[in-house]
Amino acid sequence: MKKLISLFILLLIVPISVRSSDPSLDDDVLGLIVFKADIQDPNGKLVSWNVDDDSPCNWDGVKCNPRSNRVSELVLDGFGLSGRIGRGLLQLQFLRKLSLANNNLTGIISPNLTRLDSLRVLDLSENNLSGSVPDEFFQQCGSLRSISLANNKFSGKIPDSLSSCSTLVAISLSGNQFSGSLPSGIWSLHRLRSLDLSDNLLEGDIPKGIEGLNNLRGINLRKNKFTDVVPDGIGSCLLLRLIDLSENSLSGTLPSTMQKLTLCNDLNLHKNLFAGVVPEWLGEMKSLETLNLSDNSFSGPVPTSFGNLQSLKVLDLSMNAFTGRLPESMINCKNLMAINLSQNLLTGGLPSWIFKLGIQEILLSGNRLSGSMDSLFSSLIYNSPQKLQVLDLSGNGVSGEISSAVGDFSSLQVLNLSRNSLDGSIPASIGKLKVLGSLDISENRLNGSIPSEIGAAICLKELILANNFLAGPIPISIQNCPSLTTLVVSRNSLSGPIPPALAKLTNLQIVDLSFNNLTGTLPKQLANLVGLLSFNVSHNQLQGELPAGGFFNTIAPSSVSGNPSLCGAPVNKTCPTVSPKPIVLNPNSSDSTPGSIPQSLGHKKIILSISALVAIGAAAVIVIGVIAITVLNLRVRSSTSRSAAALTFSGGDDFSHSPTTDANSGKLVMFSGDPDFSTGAHALLNKDCELGRGGFGAVYRTVLRDGRPVAIKKLTVSSLVKSQVDFEREVKKLGKIRHPNLVALEGYYWTPSLQLLIYEFVSGGSLYKRIHEGSGGNFLSWNDRINIILGAAKSLAHLHQLNIIHYNLKSSNILIDTSGEPKVADFGLARLLPMLDRYVLSSKIQSALGYMAPEFACRTVKITDKCDVYGFGVLVLEVVTGKRPVEYTEDDVVVLCDMVREALEQGKAEDCVDARLQGKFPADEAIPVIKLGLICTSQVPSNRPDMGEVVNILELIRCPSEGQELV
The missing domain is CATH 1.10.510.10 (Transferase(Phosphotransferase) domain 1)
Structure with a gap:
């Protein structure tokens, strides 16, 4: 402890920027201990940092030069540290690498960090550092070669002084909120190999002069606000491997100088404003492995020169206006793994070459393609069907039946054939797809039933079969798909009950069974599906009461409408509690014959139909029931009135006194004060004194004889309330609770048919x-x-x-x-x-x-x-x-x-x-x-x-x- 105190005193007295004439290991110990004092270490990662040690070289995260035994590297990535980066690090005069990435460090960045003469690598990425980067930060950057401030919360402009760091090889400022224009001086960093300014708010045009970066291997300006055109000079950066200009507002056409970038293997221009025909020379960039031109306004045919891109693995031309057929030359793209041409204007039949390359992902949705599904699957089966993982042909004009050969695509994870003109039935072989996660064949002309084999697709998460002509029941085997989150089979002709087995699918979130012919009741077990977000059974023939609890307490009325026999709060229809028993006529009765009444009741024989007799009998039962209920209500009201009226005549004291009890009047206990009421039963039975109603009863206002108002809750759970002994024990416990923010319980009243709780009255x-x-x-x-x-x-x-x-x-x-x-x-x-x-x-x-x-x-x-x-x-x-x-x-x-x-x-x-x-x-x-x-x-x-x-x-x-x- 004494050494620690002396170190802090030394730190306060001696300026950090002044080096001792006789540097010792204490300089490194001092700097690191002071650094540790400014941060929090909740995971105990720095427990080995002991102030009493003579050398920090064995501390976690610390690496020393074996010759000088001075700290050369401090790497604390992912240590879970928080707090601010203090001045202690400036003591580490021989530090070459400082990496504090992936922590929770906050505050602004000190301009002094880059003044360490030996520092080569500075990585502060993945923290919560904020504020602007001061201009001085880059004015004395010594021999700094790599800097990363990525994924923080820095804002303001990128300092112009960045161009003074002539030794920089790699710059990453991505994932911040830097704004303004890109400083043109950045192109003067001739040693630069990697520049990543993505995910910021930079704007304006990309300045000219990039041709000076002869060593540049990668440039990433993704997700900014750059406008205008791509500068011609980019074609002079002959060593470029990666170009990512996606998610900006760049326009015009691609500069022809780019065809010289024969080493480039990743070109991403996604989501810009490029237009016109894609130039044929793009096929000369023969090293391309990933080409993404999606979400632009390119038009015309897909260039035949793309067949030259034999290294191409991923091609994304989606969301443009490409027309015509896909070029047959692309059969030469032997390494192609994923192709996305969705949302274009492509026409013609499905190209055979696309299914001969063993591609893993094929997305052709939203075009004008036609052809037969049978021939398609024949091509796929012939050419390694086990490789295909994603097939999306939705929104085209594909016709024919889904071949049973679909079951041979053992690696298929996503199959989307929706919005086509398919007919026939769903093949049972669909159950062979053991890794299938999403199946969407909605909006076709499919008929037949949903095959029970669907339950064998055990990894299924989405099953969408809406808008077809499917009939029959919902298969019970669906319970074997435990990962199912979405089940949409609306607008078909499905019949039968909703299987209770659905309740076993605990991951269900969206269920749409609307516009079918489903019958029976909704299984009560469905209320146990805690993850439900939407459940639509409207326009069926369901009956009975809706499930209680969970999602069904908030279900929208529109989700259950169109079922005339369904009851419950959402459909604004009360469910009957008692169903009348059927009337049975005894044909063997001696004093009557079927369809007649006894002769003694009249001179004429009156013939009544069976339906008429049933109606009369039902009416009689209803009348008798109404009379019985009315009599019972009158007796209950009379009993309640007598019990309530007795409040005026009975009394009690606090816990130390015995309350008055009477067999007719009940038992009243007030925990303190006068128990007598001025209005008595009138307050309890007068609607004008009612304050509100809740799940446990109605509340009324009344006044004690001393003029003090109280609130009385008349419990409506008499049949559920505990016995008198248990009731009084619990109420007395509640009566002892006193807190400024709790409504005080003042007393209670008990009879077997009426229980009252007496509270303080809160007037606000x-x-x-x-x-x-x-x-x-x-x-x-x-x-x-x-x-x-x-x-x-x-x-x-x-x-x-x-x-x-x-x-x-x-x-x-x-x-x-x-x-x-x-x-x-x-x-x-x-x-x-x-x-x-x-x-x-x-x-x-x-x-x-x-x-x-x-x-x-x-x-x-x-x-x-x-x-x-x-x-x-x-x-x-x-x-x-x-x-x-x-x-x-x-x-x-x-x-x-x-x-x-x-x-x-x-x-x-x-x-x-x-x-x-x-x-x-x-x-x-x-x-x-x-x-x-x-x-x-x-x-x-x-x-x-x-x-x-x-x-x-x-x-x-x-x-x-x-x-x-x-x-």
């Missing part, structure tokens, strides 16, 4: 109304919102410390008092149920749509307090954005979590903040709060933080300004 209304119905003076400022979020978090953290799970957190269960403080209500009510059954819970809190954690739908996952954390995360996003957790539009269902997560990934998180707060909220608080909300809504419970951690994070985020409030 619910958070839901303040967010979604607030206006004028009720509008919530940013400070109001974050105060509510923090208060709710503290209340949940307190409950979780007591091992109580809320289960029903939502904005309508958070009340606002007169001082603006939040108070969480309805906590712990699930403890009153006999068991924490998922179905009962989900049905009781189905009004909390969008707040429910996904584990409710998965019976194998334990429900813990992390489901409250999920609901809290949704609540956070609701408060910040002002949007409901789930909102319906005419065409879609918008899930708040998904919307915010997508906006955050696109760097538009601030746009999610409530529009009423625009310009009136601190982004440095809002963005972290949004991120916290998304973390809390993680699909995996273990990835969600504890509420105690949430409180700590919120208190760190919140930075209230003194004397100034954002309104």
Whole structure:
């Protein structure tokens, strides 16, 4: 420790730029220890760096010159380091290589780093360094040969002083936000072999003078904003192997000087504005292995000279306007592995040569090609079918049947024959394709049934058979494709039930069975598919109740429409609870005959049809049922009224006193204060006093005799509530809970048919109304919102410390008092149920749509307090954005979590903040709060933080300004 202190004192006293007249190993130890002090090492990668060592040469990441024993290389790639690059490294006067790539280093870059006289290689790529690169950084770059600042967050212009680093051989500044024009002085670096400025915001034209780079092997300007033409001088860089100018706005035609680049093996001009005919001289670049001219405006025929490119492996001419037939000369391209000519105007039959080269990927979609599928497969089979991995002929005019020989393509992973004119049936041999991941043969004229052998394609992820004439059932064997994520068989003539086996496909995300003739009920097991994003069964003949839970709690009405016998909330049709039994007439009855009534009832014999008798009998049953239900309701109301009225006459004290109990009046317990009510039963039965309704019951306002208002929840789960002993035990536990952000439970009332919970009355209304119905003076400022979020978090953290799970957190269960403080209500009510059954819970809190954690739908996952954390995360996003957790539009269902997560990934998180707060909220608080909300809504419970951690994070985020409030 003394040595460490002395080293730091030495560092403070002696300027780093001054070298000792008698350099020793302490200079290197000092520099590295000071460097380590400025960074964090969470993975303990630098544990071997000991200040008491006389030499750092055995430290991890450190390499010394064997002659001088001075540090020559410091390579800490992928060590997981964070923090800033401090001045300590400037002590390493003999350092030749510094590589800190793939860490989490932040801050700006010091201009002094390149002043190390011996430094040859500097690699700071894959970090989070930011700011501009100072001009001085390159003014004294000594003998630097390679520099990489790739994949950081640097911005501003590339310094002109870069041209002064005459020894540079390799420059990589890719993956940053450099802007402005490319400094023309960069072409003066005559030793340069590799230049990578891709993935930036550079603009303007590519300056002239590139012909001076006689040693240049690779130039990558991909994904910038360069305009104008490719400079002629590029043809003078005869050693060029790689040219990548893709994703810019370059235009015109290709300079003819490029034909001299006979060593070039990779030419990428993808996504520019090039136009006109591709010149024949391009075939003279005989070393080309990859040629990408896609997404431009090239026209005319594909040059016949391409047949000269015998080294060509990948050819991509997609998304242009090429016409005519593919040249037969390309049969000479013996090394071709992938060809993409999709989205052009090619015509004629399918070229035979393309299937004789043993190509692995063939993409010809979106052209005007014709021909027979039979001849196509014959060519493929004859020429090594085991090599083909991707075949996409979609959107052409191919006709004929799919040959059973398709099963011979054992390596096929993607087969897309959609939007053609194919007919016949799907061959059973499709099941031989053991590695097939995607099969799309939609929008053809296929008939027959879906072969059961489809289940043998065990790697299938996408199965799209829509818009054909397929009939028969959905094969049960589909359950043997465990990786299936997409199943689309809409607009066919499929019949029979939906197989429950679908529920075994746990990876399903998109299911479309619409516009068929499917019958039966929807299997309840489908609710267990936690990954569902879309499930469309509209326009079939399905019946019965929709599955409950999971995705089906938020399913769009349009996804189940067109099924007249389907019932449930999405179709706005109540499911019948009791089905009338059929009426059976006894033909052997002695006092009646079929179709008649007893003679004693009239002088005339009245003949009634069987259907008439059935109708009359059914009507009688309905009438009797209505009368019985009415009588029962009257008895229940009478009992309820008597029980409620008894509140006026019964009383009780706190826990230390015995409450009054009467067999007729029930038992009332108030934990403190006067138990008598001024309005009694009238408050409970008068709609004017009702405050709201939830999954566990209705809430009414009434007043004690001392004038103090209270809220009474009349539980509607009487049949599920525990016994009186268990009920009272649980309620008394809840009554002892006191927290500034929890609604206090003041007492309870018990009879076997009526249970009441008596709460403190909070006058400010619910958070839901303040967010979604607030206006004028009720509008919530940013400070109001974050105060509510923090208060709710503290209340949940307190409950979780007591091992109580809320289960029903939502904005309508958070009340606002007169001082603006939040108070969480309805906590712990699930403890009153006999068991924490998922179905009962989900049905009781189905009004909390969008707040429910996904584990409710998965019976194998334990429900813990992390489901409250999920609901809290949704609540956070609701408060910040002002949007409901789930909102319906005419065409879609918008899930708040998904919307915010997508906006955050696109760097538009601030746009999610409530529009009423625009310009009136601190982004440095809002963005972290949004991120916290998304973390809390993680699909995996273990990835969600504890509420105690949430409180700590919120208190760190919140930075209230003194004397100034954002309104």
